[in-house]
Amino acid sequence: MHILVVGDAARYEELQQKGLGSHRVRRVQEIDAVILPGTFDLVIDLALDDALHHAAAYAKAPAVPVLAGLAKTSLSELMGRYAFSHGFNIIACNWLPDFINRQVTETAILDDGQKPLLKGLMQQLGWSYELVQDSVGMVTPRVVSMIINEAYYTAAAGTASREDIDIAMRLGTNYPYGPFEWAQRIGIKHVCDILTAVYNATGDERYQVCALLQQEAQNQ
Template sequence: MIIAILADDVLKEEWLSKEAPEEVEFVWVDSVRSLMMTEADARFDLLFTTDPERMERLKPADGKPLFVNAVAWTGKVIGQQFIRINAWPSLLRRPIIEVALTDAKQAEAVRSVFDALQWRFQLVPDECGMITPRVLAMIVNEAYYTLGAGVSTKEEIDIAMKLGTNYPMGPFEWSAVIGLVPIGLLLKELGRTNGRYAPAPVLEQELAG
């Protein structure tokens, strides 16, 4: 199986940290155009955005499965030809990768690709934030509310969460790895229908700064 992948250096390193059979060939590309022109059995856009021009180019004419790193956007937003994957930085290293179908007919293609990779996956509902990112975003947001209330510093909050809950990283450390922009975007998308996801004022200030 040949898999074409568009990624930055961070996501490429995380992808390669997962073992895969030698018969699976990875082709690394540097643009959407190259991704779509590459002859492959499956394609992954790990740098996906909903930019109209990008969306227009991401239309496989050969019918091969196209996976996109679309955590905040549901199938209604990105279109049914895509398969959503949770590839936030640090989460690709997890033993199970979250995948959301935008069309039930995509299930067979997902199984085929992940069986070839010998990677485990979990189908999750086609909802904004999937599962893990939504939980992480809320943890980070609560940490920013705590910071804004003057309860403690970022460093102290990180230490407390690692020691008290056995998290691998504190919320601020995790937000630095993932990036505050995708976390803020997810919170704003979730906040459209549920006010409890509204970004903390200090988080919004950092995003604006």
């Protein structure tokens, strides 16, 4: 396949570690023109979440499938914002930093009609994947962000230090990282954005962002 990757160098490096096989790949930072069918067989947009305007270009090229980093917005919301009148070509993936190079890629589709396309793309890429429901936050970003948020509440209350919380969660729950370490790897702003998006979508107080976390995200 001829693949166009859209995103920053750091996430592209992680994608390369995941593996792109023998496919021809070109990377750009931004989409500044319509992606013409016949030029690329696949677009991997690593950060559509933070550049939703890219969807306007994808809507004009429905024949080109897009594996898009989309955890802060649902596919149904994205379709409502842009005129995908000739077919919806976007599949959501968890492309947050530190989640790209995972053995299993977390994905979501708009409807069952996209299942054969997703299966075929993953076979060509040689990637394993898991399908989750189309919802803001997906599953892993939502859960991990909640854990980080609770850790911030705990630290803000003076219950334990950040270092002690990280050690306790690594040793007590066998997490690969402590919540504060995880926040740094993912990016504090991304964590804050996920929690805010899920809170706005659900109104569930569990996702209300800790003031300390929000402050640190704003200072980045």
